[in-house]
Amino acid sequence: MTFDKGRALVIGIANYAAVEDLPAAVLNDALDTAEILKSPKYCGYPEANVTVLTDEAATLENIRRALADLAAAATTDDTVAIFFSGHGVRIGKDAAATSALVPYDCNLTDVTGTTLGEAELSSAITAIKAPRVIFVIDACHAAGTVTLKSGIGEHTEEVIDNGFDEKSLEQLARGAGRVVFASSRAAETSLVLRHERNSVFTTAMLTGLKGAATAASDGAIRVFDLFNHVSETVRQSVQGQQHPVFKASDLEENFPVALMHGGTKSISPSVAQRRRDLEQIMPDLFPLGPTDQDIWLRAGGDVSRLKLNGNGRAQWFAAIRLISLGGGGDISRESLIGAALDEFPAHRELKELL
Template identity: 45%
Template sequence: MNPTGYPQGHALLIGVANYQKVSGLPDAILNDVNDVAATLASPKCCAYAPANVVTLLDADATRAAVLKGLDELAARAGPDDTACVFFSGHGAVVGNDSALVTVDSDLADFENTSIGSSELAAALARIKAKRVLVFIDACHAGGAAISKSLTDGKGHEFKTGYTQNTFAKLAVGSGRALMASCRADEVSAVFTNARNSVFTTVLLEGLRGAADKSASGLIKVFDLFNYISEEVPKLIPDNQHPIFKADDLEGNFAVALSQGGKKSPYSPETTGTAREADPWSVLEKVLVELYPFGPKDQEVWSRAGGDLSRLQFHPTGQAAWHAALRTLKQGGGGRNINFGSLLKTAQEDFSNHPQLAMLQAP
């Protein structure tokens, strides 16, 4: 039991970018796993015991190793604990079902070298923790559309992704829930040169406190998904919609501590103080004030090196700035724009503005 009264959290995080026999994925996938692991284990965030957070990356994420990792998770997670499983990598559609593609999966012998949904669901069912949450970030598109087929150059081919049937199967059971990065017919976006996928970027924000809007000191499952489902479409309007599945979920259970169990700086009464220490939040507030019509106002985005065609239309300036800065933070919005160039352009326009004068690039 955590000193705050929250039961132990356990996690198995799996990421594959460099496959042995099928096409690879952006390196952001590996960052996703490492960053989620660090956030879960941080005493200032989710406060899981570091020994309870296990990662399997690339060569270590074989079929045998993943199944062993799930068995070990089931062995160490007690009934009163919380267990999280995170997978970032390829999925493959097999009829009306789908399978998790491990680093050593061979399309020529796919049934025996991948992890089918029934086998994966059975492994999850062996976890006796009362709270089990599965995250799947798959069907990645790195900067541009990628092939929706998984091939090995030898005539074997599968459609990438996961079916709704698989998602439902993995969420079966009391206290079980699943969050996936996108719908079955969508792709999970990764902006060029971004550290994380869009889904995992927002997930990390939520786990670091943004999802605890009531300042309860806990990250709760419904609150986390509500945050993710609201924020991801702001970055990828109309193109990516996270999904949530739960078969028998009675309450809004706690996934982890928020801010180590302390009051969240994202609570309404502190939004104007602690959160403003974040340079991105300060810049957004100032830009909304100075350029109320959004990034197109006075051509500030273009003059800073950005490309307006890379941004989505929003009906208000505030919404447009919020989405534009999220996109910029992920490496999007134009090849030649960054936090520094946008700040410099605004400083040139408003040289006497006190907050702009004090602001520095993160």
């Protein structure tokens, strides 16, 4: 009863050699994510397929080697999950700024040369042959509820800021089947509430991986459903102080990322849902996105509120999520389905969603 085509690399760093430490929850996030992924009661990844690097093991050399090993091992049948929890930095100013993940052995006198920059990281992800890759990045941390720990950039002439920006996330998501989840927007921090074992973001992700994010009927936890659960749970937990980010530029399916509660059987990532949801149906009918044939406008939506990034399927996912958050203008799921039925009146799956 395993998700036998699943592979994962989990990295968590709270106790740095030279950079100021992060809350213990940052390390717990990585350890608990790895255990849930490997658990036959939950996600069902084979234990041998999950690599974990924490604190002093998460050096720049070891992270590079682990990414290279993942690229060498992953096949075109696999699904790959990469999780990073630790410091992230933005190096440089304005349009020239780039983002980087901070390994355990970062040298504060040479931050650029001793971090994993977005260009190198993007190349490492591109080298992974698996057609389904999800990269979860939690690198804008807060210590406690409001105080952001610093310490990076104080000993260098480089212009350094904390966090990981949206432009860099978009670069990491380039390519077919590549998805990026980020714990928060660049201007926000990833909150760790006092006395909690895990960060707000990872708490939501862990409950999703344990089964709360399941919308399919095939025993799988799928990527859109997982993000919807995480985003809504985080929003409710901290009352709009933190907004997880989803990035994908060429995503054609709501692919499985794990089994639900170990599943009732071993499944292939290509298994289709028995009942498709709106996020899957609309891209088939309007493949260019919410502006295709003015469907969003005809359903009462405000096109100016849409973020039209990526391909049509990614745009639809973001647009339908906007409806669930109460945005988009005078539009609802029901009005969108109704507008689509005006053009496809015999569409059985759409009718079942009303």
